Amino acid sequence: MESVHIPRKLINQILEQAQQSPDKEICGLLSSRNSNSRNQLTNCYPVKNASTEPDHRYLMDPRQQVDAFRNMRERGEELYAIYHSHPESSASPSAEDLRQASYPEALHIIISMSTRGTLQLRGFRLKADSATAVDIAIG
Secondary structure, eight states: OOEEEEOHHHHHHHHHHHHHSTTSOOEEEEEEEEETTEEEEEEEEEEOBOOSOTTTOOOBOHHHHHHHHHHHHHTTOEEEEEEEEESSSOSSOOHHHHHHOOOTTSEEEEEEOOSTTSOEEEEEEEETTEEEEEEEEEO
16 A cells, blocks of 8 residues: 655644534645655645535635645645545545546545544545545654
């Protein structure tokens, strides 16, 4: 199984965003910079959920998404991961998540808010019809 390391600072930013909106899906992007042939994760870019059904679907606000990509480019970064939350289901990709998977090279991080007292966070590589789990090491 593939394993990735994500700095605690970035995980905390994602989890804080999810906790601030426990009833609606949150979403955003993580960037990296290639350093010595290794991806060094650098920034978290929260993006507003523009879906008309935010309690069970996410759609990144197009303007904020473009702004995030522009900021990445200006900082010499590239897309590393896409994240979103599931307020009432597990941290596993839904059929809709698989249909919307537009960046197969990106890690997809899903946070579940449906577990009492704990947040579940899992990573996947998504393609149109499949999901491969990725081990996430936090530190």
